[in-house]
Every structure is written in C-alpha cells, then in structure tokens.
Amino acid sequence: MALKASELKVGDSFSCTLVEDLKRTQIVQYAGASGDYNPLHTDEIFTKEVAGYPSVFAHGMLTMGMTGRLLTDTVGDGRLTRYGVRFTAQVWPGDDLSATATVTAIETVDGTPIAEFSVETKNQDGMVVLSGSAAARLDP
Amino acid sequence: MAVDRFPVEYSHIMMFARSVGDPNPIYHDPEAAKATEPGAVIAPPTFVQSSAQFDPDYVLRPKIGAPWFGSGKNPTGAQPGSGGGGNGGGLHAEQHYEYHRHPQAGDVLTATVKPGKSWEKQGRRGGKLLFQETITEYRDQNGELVVTARGIGVRTERPATAEA
Numbered sequence: 001m002a003l004k005a006s007e008l009k010v011g012d013s014f015s016c017t018l019v020e021d022l023k024r025t026q027i028v029q030y031a032g033a034s035g036d037y038n039p040l041h042t043d044e045i046f047t048k049e050v051a052g053y054p055s056v057f058a059h060g061m062l063t064m065g066m067t068g069r070l071l072t073d074t075v076g077d078g079r080l081t082r083y084g085v086r087f088t089a090q091v092w093p094g095d096d097l098s099a100t101a102t103v104t105a106i107e108t109v110d111g112t113p114i115a116e117f118s119v120e121t122k123n124q125d126g127m128v129v130l131s132g133s134a135a136a137r138l139d140p
Numbered sequence: 141m142a143v144d145r146f147p148v149e150y151s152h153i154m155m156f157a158r159s160v161g162d163p164n165p166i167y168h169d170p171e172a173a174k175a176t177e178p179g180a181v182i183a184p185p186t187f188v189q190s191s192a193q194f195d196p197d198y199v200l201r202p203k204i205g206a207p208w209f210g211s212g213k214n215p216t217g218a219q220p221g222s223g224g225g226g227n228g229g230g231l232h233a234e235q236h237y238e239y240h241r242h243p244q245a246g247d248v249l250t251a252t253v254k255p256g257k258s259w260e261k262q263g264r265r266g267g268k269l270l271f272q273e274t275i276t277e278y279r280d281q282n283g284e285l286v287v288t289a290r291g292i293g294v295r296t297e298r299p300a301t302a303e304a
Contacts, residue, residue: 002177019161029159033152035193038200039210049215060232061189065160068185077166078178083185084236084290132236 002076005113005138010103014074018066018097018121022058027093030062060087063097063130067121070099075115075136085119085132096124101134113138141195141276143251150181150245152193157184170245181245185237188278188287191251233271234292240285248281256290267297 019026024042031037036059039046047056064085071080091097098121105116115138121130150170157167162184165172173181192198202208209218243249256273263269276289 026159026161029155033156033159034190035198036189036200037202037210043210045211045215046209050211050218061186061235062160064235065156065162065184065186069160069162069164072162072164072185077164077176078182078242080185080239080242082236082238084234086234087232 002079002139003074003115003136005106005108005115005140008103008106008115008138010105013100013102014070015098015100016070016073018063018069018099020096022091022093022095022097024056024093027056027058027062030059030065034059034061036061055092057093058091058095060091060130063087063091063121066097067099067119067130070101071117071119071134071136074101074117075134075138079136079138080134081114081137082135083119083132084134085130087129088131089123089127089129091123091129095129097121097129099130104133106138113140141192141198141251142253143191143194143249146188146191146194146249146251146278148183148187148243148245148247148249152190153181153183153187153245156187156190160184160186178242178244183243183245185239185242186235187243188237188249188251188276188289189235191249191276191278195251230293230295232291233294234290236290238288240287243278243280243286247286249278249286252277252279263296270295 027041031042041056041059044056047053101117101119103115104118115136117134119132123129154168166176170181207217209216254275256275258272261269271294274291278287280286
C-alpha cells in the first residue's frame with residue numbers, strides 16, 4: 001500500500017477527518033499512554049482556577065499523533081523518514097479536526113524516491129492548529 | 141528526557157495508538173503485522189514521546205508519595221512559593237522527528253538528551269516567550285540510532301491562547 005513515485009505528482013493532496021467533537025476522555029487516554037499527566041490537559045479545576053485558561057486543552061502531541069495517522073495511511077507502514085510540526089493554536093474539547101497532506105516535491109536520494117509533504121491540521125473554524133512537513137520513501 | 145531503558149512493548153503501542161485514534165492493525169495485531177512491509181508491530185510516528193513513562197525524573201507525572209500540583213481538595217496541590225503551579229510547566233511549540241528506522245515491539249531503546257538553542261520573543265498576548273530546543277537521540281539495543289527528536293518548548297509569563 002506504499003505510494004509509487006510514478007503515480008504521484010507535486011500538488012497531490014490527501015485529507016481526512018481526525019476527530020469530531022474531541023472528548024476529554026480521549027485527552028485522558030493520551031495522557032495515560034504518553035505519560036504526560038500535565039493537569040492542563042485533564043484537570044479542569046486546576047486549569048481554570050490556577051493556570052487561568054478557559055478549559056483543559058489537548059496535548060499538542062495528541063494532535064501530532066492524530067495527524068500522523070493521515071501520513072501513515074497515505075505513505076504506508078514504516079515509510080515515513082521525517083515528520084515535524086509547529087503547534088499554532090490550542091485544541092479544545094469539542095473541537096473537530098481535519099488534516100491535509102500535500103506533495104511539495106518528489107526527488108531521488110541515494111537511488112530511493114522520496115516524497116516531501118506539507119501538513120496542516122485545522123479545526124471546525126478553519127483555524128490552523130498544526131502546521132508542518134514530512135517525508136516518506138516511495139516505491140519507484 | 142534522558143532514559144536509560146525504554147522497552148518498546150506491544151501493549152503500550154496498542155494503548156498509544158488507541159489514544160491517537162489510529163485503528164491500523166500494525167499497531168495492535170501481531171499476526172496482521174506479519175503481512176506488512178515492516179513485518180512486525182511497529183510504533184506509530186510519535187510514540188517515542190511516551191519514553192516519558194520511563195524517565196524517573198519526568199516532572200509531569202505524579203510521583204508516589206510526593207506532592208502533585210494538580211487539584212484535589214484545593215485547586216492546586218502545590219505549596220505556596222514552590223513554583224509548582226502557575227502555567228503547568230510551559231507549552232510545546234514544535235516537535236520534529238527523523239526516522240532512521242521505525243521502532244518495533246521488542247526493541248529496547250535508550251534516550252540521550254542534548255540541549256539545543258534557546259531564545260526569547262515578545263508575544264502578542266502572553267507577555268515574554270522563552271523558547272528552548274532539546275534534541276533527543278533514541279538508540280536501540282545494538283547502539284544504532286533509531287529516531288532523532290527535536291522539540292521546542294515555550295514558557296510564557298501569562299496564559300497564552302492561540303499563539304504558543
């Protein structure tokens with residue numbers, strides 16, 4: 001299910017819905033799996049009354065992890081060579097997120113075709129919450 | 141975070157994949173994984189972040205018997221003046237991974253950390269922003285480099301929304 005360089009071109013774009021109505025419980029799941037128990041993500045009382053935010057919010061790494069599914073579903077298992085992002089806005093419980101990966105370059109490195117992608121995840125208001133890039137090995 | 145021993149385990153990968161909403165069988169079904177190109181259960185792209193579980197000094201995990209800054213009877217368990225409350229230890233601004241290969245269930249990794257650049261910026265709403273880069277190298281049981289991670293954290297003087 002890997003992508004073929006011969007069938008891919010710059011500008012090709014892949015999208016999917018990552019989550020609808022993000023639940024606090026999923027944020028708790030991510031805290032438990034990742035080991036990042038920062039109360040800002042799971043403890044509404046601390047987050048509002050002590051830290052001064054309107055509510056708990058998702059780990060940036062949860063958004064990066066969810067966005068990673070679009071990449072691995074697109075390029076195939078074990079094909080990513082690079083994945084990097086900037087967290088540009090917070091993700092809140094109740095958010096809907098969708099991600100898009102767009103081919104920005106296809107080149108051959110040491111005989112292996114590699115695709116470069118730009119990656120963007122937006123919320124229900126069209127605000128970009130994650131912006132980055134990735135690269136993956138292709139079949140010829 | 142520096143970690144002496146980060147065993148990459150099948151059940152941990154399964155829980156991690158569930159938490160990021162990824163139903164791909166390569167993360168939870170060893171039989172199905174055999175038929176894939178990697179041929180085994182591998183870790184999702186951001187899994188190495190969970191090496192925090194194996195860092196004995198990781199500050200964002202409650203330690204048995206030690207004070208914790210989250211709420212209980214009171215909105216925070218931090219003692220006044222301990223510096224443990226506030227904004228909860230900063231926010232994550234960027235994360236970058238380079239995969240030399242993808243970790244598999246059964247690997248035992250180590251993580252070594254090198255501080256990177258640090259810089260300051262004036263935020264629009266959150267006051268002064270202090271950025272710190274950290275480079276973490278994950279190596280396998282044979283000493284081979286598996287993943288290079290570069291993270292950038294930001295500390296804000298006030299709560300920041302939509303600009304970290």
